[in-house]
Amino acid sequence: MSAFTALILRDIRLAIRVGGGALMGALFFLIVVTMMPFAIGPDLNLLARIGPAILWLGALLASLLALDRLFVTDHEDGSLDLLMMGDMPLELAVAAKAIAHWLTTALPLVVITPVLGLMLNIEIDGMGALALTLLTGTPALTFIGLTGAALSVALRRGGLLLAVLVLPLTIPVLIFGVAAANAAIVGPAPFGPPFTILCALSLASLVLGPVAAAAALRHGLE
Amino acid sequence: MQLTGENLACVRGGRQVFSRLSFSVSRGEALVVTGRNGVGKSSLLRCIAGLVRLAGGQLKLDGAERETSVGEQAHYLGHQDAAKPSLTVRENLSFWSQYLGAGVAAIEAALEAVDLAPLAGLPAGYLSAGQRRRLSIARLVAAPRPLWLLDEPTSALDVQSQARLAELMRGHLASGGMIVAAAHGPIGLDNPRELKMGLE
Numbered sequence: 001m002s003a004f005t006a007l008i009l010r011d012i013r014l015a016i017r018v019g020g021g022a023l024m025g026a027l028f029f030l031i032v033v034t035m036m037p038f039a040i041g042p043d044l045n046l047l048a049r050i051g052p053a054i055l056w057l058g059a060l061l062a063s064l065l066a067l068d069r070l071f072v073t074d075h076e077d078g079s080l081d082l083l084m085m086g087d088m089p090l091e092l093a094v095a096a097k098a099i100a101h102w103l104t105t106a107l108p109l110v111v112i113t114p115v116l117g118l119m120l121n122i123e124i125d126g127m128g129a130l131a132l133t134l135l136t137g138t139p140a141l142t143f144i145g146l147t148g149a150a151l152s153v154a155l156r157r158g159g160l161l162l163a164v165l166v167l168p169l170t171i172p173v174l175i176f177g178v179a180a181a182n183a184a185i186v187g188p189a190p191f192g193p194p195f196t197i198l199c200a201l202s203l204a205s206l207v208l209g210p211v212a213a214a215a216a217l218r219h220g221l222e
Numbered sequence: 223m224q225l226t227g228e229n230l231a232c233v234r235g236g237r238q239v240f241s242r243l244s245f246s247v248s249r250g251e252a253l254v255v256t257g258r259n260g261v262g263k264s265s266l267l268r269c270i271a272g273l274v275r276l277a278g279g280q281l282k283l284d285g286a287e288r289e290t291s292v293g294e295q296a297h298y299l300g301h302q303d304a305a306k307p308s309l310t311v312r313e314n315l316s317f318w319s320q321y322l323g324a325g326v327a328a329i330e331a332a333l334e335a336v337d338l339a340p341l342a343g344l345p346a347g348y349l350s351a352g353q354r355r356r357l358s359i360a361r362l363v364a365a366p367r368p369l370w371l372l373d374e375p376t377s378a379l380d381v382q383s384q385a386r387l388a389e390l391m392r393g394h395l396a397s398g399g400m401i402v403a404a405a406h407g408p409i410g411l412d413n414p415r416e417l418k419m420g421l422e
Binding site: 006007009010014017076078079082086088 | 268271272273274275290293294296297298300301302303304305306308309313317318320321322323
């Protein structure tokens with residue numbers, strides 16, 4: 001097994017064992033989305049109109065929830081030192097960690113989205129498209145957040161700093177994600193253009209995120 | 223194979239830890255770094271491992287098989303044991319062995335070498351400090367690398383384990399490896415070279 005897959009498997013294992021945070025994101029997502037109809041009221045048309053935005057905001061906050069621990073635990077127990085001494089470039093190592101984080105945190109969100117869509121009066125037809133936008137958009141959120149997670153280790157500041165640094169950078173993803181979902185559910189704009197841009201944002205962050213995160217970790221060497 | 227440091231300098235947190243430090247270690251040799259607390263022994267090891275940026279000087283590893291950085295040829299045994307509490311002893315070791323590019327072939331032998339084989343299925347969170355230390359040492363055995371950087375390797379180890387570690391170190395040196403260790407007392411090697419820090 002290559003070092004890359006070994007690292008992905010280790011992080012997945014850590015997340016699903018006792019003390020790991022695998023389902024915390026999905027639970028948080030569930031709570032946030034469940035609260036919305038209570039706050040907004042039983043206006044079904046209104047819920048259907050803002051449903052995609054609520055689901056996207058919930059997913060955005062939930063996927064950032066556990067991200068600040070991504071490197072901090074490895075830093076605290078000395079694992080990060082050894083990760084930096086591997087044969088594999090640090091960029092690939094942080095990418096492996098991000099993939100494991102996406103699989104354990106963001107993928108469950110995508111899976112439960114159709115169920116939550118029901119609560120927001122989103123039509124069954126639009127549900128598939130909405131889940132598809134989350135499936136393609138959440139990698140961008142994870143990989144943008146990766147840089148923030150690395151910075152929070154390098155700068156020795158955790159928690160809130162991550163949200164302050166990362167959330168502004170995720171605005172384009174949010175805009176095009178919600179635009180694509182709305183196009184599929186409410187119309188009349190076509191689904192294609194915003195969805196393609198969303199894919200482009202994900203692909204770009206897949207490349208840039210690990211490079212920036214590795215640079216941040218190297219800069220924090222001390 | 224030879225590791226040489228010339229005029230090394232290290233600055234951490236705005237403080238000059240050491241400067242104009244030179245040393246060399248050849249294959250089969252051990253260098254024990256001694257000196258008072260805070261004189262920069264750990265910093266020196268972390269500099270060699272590439273975990274702290276050098277503020278000056280040159281660090282070279284001549285005759286390495288591959289064109290790689292010193293850190294990629296070295297094992298670093300620091301104060302932290304890099305063991306995940308929720309993974310078992312075997313899972314911890316096999317992960318590091320695979321990550322460091324050695325596969326899982328030597329896992330069982332390495333566990334045997336540090337006398338952790340009976341505990342291989344136990345989550346690492348239940349290990350004592352000394353056992354966790356031995357799990358770290360097993361990593362050095364499972365994934366062969368020519369340079370061992372040991373920061374107070376005998377801390378938390380009982381007498382038997384210290385003897386076993388000394389045996390592993392002698393075996394590593396006999397097979398052409400190199401050791402740089404920071405220590406306050408004897409680490410069980412016959413007559414290692416000594417680098418006294420903080421005597422300027």
